Amino acid sequence: MNDFSDDFEPEGVGQQFADMLFGVVGYLIIVGVVLIVNVAKPMLEAEPSPPAKQSVDLTAIMADMNRLSDGAATLGQDLQNAMVDAATSKRDAENAKTQQSKTARELKQANDKIAESERKDASRQTRIMLVVDTSASMEGGVRKVRAVASGLCQTLPIAMEQVELGIIGYRGGDLQRLPLQPIRTARRDTGDSLRRVTNFVDQLKAVHGLECIDQAMGQAMQELDNGGSTEGAEVLALIADVSNGDMNAVDPSKNAALIARVRQWVNRPDRNRRVIAIRTSGGPPSHRPFFEKLGGVSADSVFTEELSALYPLVFEAAFAGMENNG
Numbered sequence: 276m277n278d279f280s281d282d283f284e285p286e287g288v289g290q291q292f293a294d295m296l297f298g299v300v301g302y303l304i305i306v307g308v309v310l311i312v313n314v315a316k317p318m319l320e321a322e323p324s325p326p327a328k329q330s331v332d333l334t335a336i337m338a339d340m341n342r343l344s345d346g347a348a349t350l351g352q353d354l355q356n357a358m359v360d361a362a363t364s365k366r367d368a369e370n371a372k373t374q375q376s377k378t379a380r381e382l383k384q385a386n387d388k389i390a391e392s393e394r395k396d397a398s399r400q401t402r403i404m405l406v407v408d409t410s411a412s413m414e415g416g417v418r419k420v421r422a423v424a425s426g427l428c429q430t431l432p433i434a435m436e437q438v439e440l441g442i443i444g445y446r447g448g449d450l451q452r453l454p455l456q457p458i459r460t461a462r463r464d465t466g467d468s469l470r471r472v473t474n475f476v477d478q479l480k481a482v483h484g485l486e487c488i489d490q491a492m493g494q495a496m497q498e499l500d501n502g503g504s505t506e507g508a509e510v511l512a513l514i515a516d517v518s519n520g521d522m523n524a525v526d527p528s529k530n531a532a533l534i535a536r537v538r539q540w541v542n543r544p545d546r547n548r549r550v551i552a553i554r555t556s557g558g559p560p561s562h563r564p565f566f567e568k569l570g571g572v573s574a575d576s577v578f579t580e581e582l583s584a585l586y587p588l589v590f591e592a593a594f595a596g597m598e599n600n601g
Contacts, residue, residue, distance in 0.1 A: 400437040400507030401593040402455060403427065404495040408488070408515035409444040409451070409479050416555045417444075419582045420514055421476040426586055428469045432460045435593055437507070440472060441498050444479045445491035451479065455498050488519055489533055496540045499548075510592045511541070512551040512585060516558030518565035530565045538572040549575040551588050556580065 407413070407420050424442065431438045441455035453475040458468045492513065499509050519529035541548045552570035554563060570578025575595070577588060 400439075401431060401435050401510070401589075402439040402499060402507060403441070403510045403512065403589060404455065404499055405440070405442045406488075406491050406495045406511070406513045406515075407442065407444045407479065408446065408517070410446045410517075412516050412557045413514075413555065416514055416516070416557070416582060417479050420479070420585075421473075423582075423585050424472055424476050425469070427589060428458050428472050429461075431590070431593065432458050432463075432468075434590075441495070442472070442475060442479075443491050443495055443498075445487050447487070450487070450491060450494060451475075452494070455501075488513075488515065489529060492533060492537065496537070500540075506547065508593050508595065509546060509548045510551060510589055511537075511548070512553065512589070513566075513569065514553045514555065514582065514585065515566075516555045517562045520562075523559075525561050525565070530568075534565070534568050534572065537569060541573045541576060549573060549577070549592050551576070551585065551592070552578045553582055553585060554578070554580050555582055 405420065405424065407417065409417055424440070427438075427440060431440075438458040439455045440453075440458050442451075442453040444451035453472065456468065456471070458472070461469060492511075495511055499511065519526040519533065537550060541550055550569060550572055552566045554566040566580075567578050570576050575592070579588070
């Protein structure tokens with residue numbers, strides 16, 4: 276017992292216990308490290324995956340950014356194109372407005388030219404009424420009237436833009452009428468207008484009967500009053516050998532009344548008119564004053580005893596109308 280007692284000392288027991296304690300602690304530390312390593316290893320091995328995911332996301336974002344950049348560039352180009360188109364449209368609108376104004380001016384000028392042309396054409400219009408005594412004493416005069424009428428129809432349409440001719444033959448209270456109608460060149464109407472006039476004057480026959488000069492002259496003035504131009508020439512030509520009355524007597528009151536009517540008609544302010552009074556040689560001298568007065572109803576009217584003067588007098592009247600309105 277003394278041996279055991281000698282070996283088991285208090286200080287020795289404490290030292291052993293401390294060594295054992297440190298050993299356990301070391302063991303526990305080693306186990307802890309192993310556990311930490313074992314647990315951390317999977318975590319460390321799995322850690323690289325998030326960066327891969329982040330890399331994918333950045334690529335998508337970069338792609339989106341590129342698309343947005345391309346879209347912005349396209350939008351910018353579209354905006355620039357729109358601005359160019361707007362500027363072009365503005366120029367086109369200004370050009371269209373300028374062209375419209377130019378067209379309006381040209382249209383007005385064209386209308387003015389048309390109006391002027393129509394005015395000039397109107398001034399070249401000639402309307403002629405021949406009033407012919409077809410009583411028996413006028414047989415020679417009627418033949419000459421046929422020739423004159425035919426000549427007027429063939430020549431006046433060549434010189435004038437518009438020609439109208441009408442004829443009234445009178446005797447015994449009966450009127451033979453060819454109303455005012457256009458006379459054209461044979462090329463324009465294949466001679467139809469000339470044939471109508473020729474056929475009518477061929478029917479004029481000098482026969483016995485009392486004159487009705489009042490009625491015939493009134494009808495002729497009415498014909499010329501209907502229509503016509505305010506600028507063209509209008510000619511009323513009387514071809515006869517006696518006035519109101521007969522070969523043996525004159526009716527002064529009727530003659531005066533007729534001259535007054537003709538004077539009022541011919542001097543209408545808005546018309547270019549004249550009277551040609553032709554007294555043929557077959558009538559008695561007592562009737563001559565009537566024709567002289569009739570030829571003096573206006574400044575341009577004329578009296579003559581030469582039937583052959585009818586043709587040049589009508590031409591003179593027509594061209595005088597053109598000169599006065601040109």
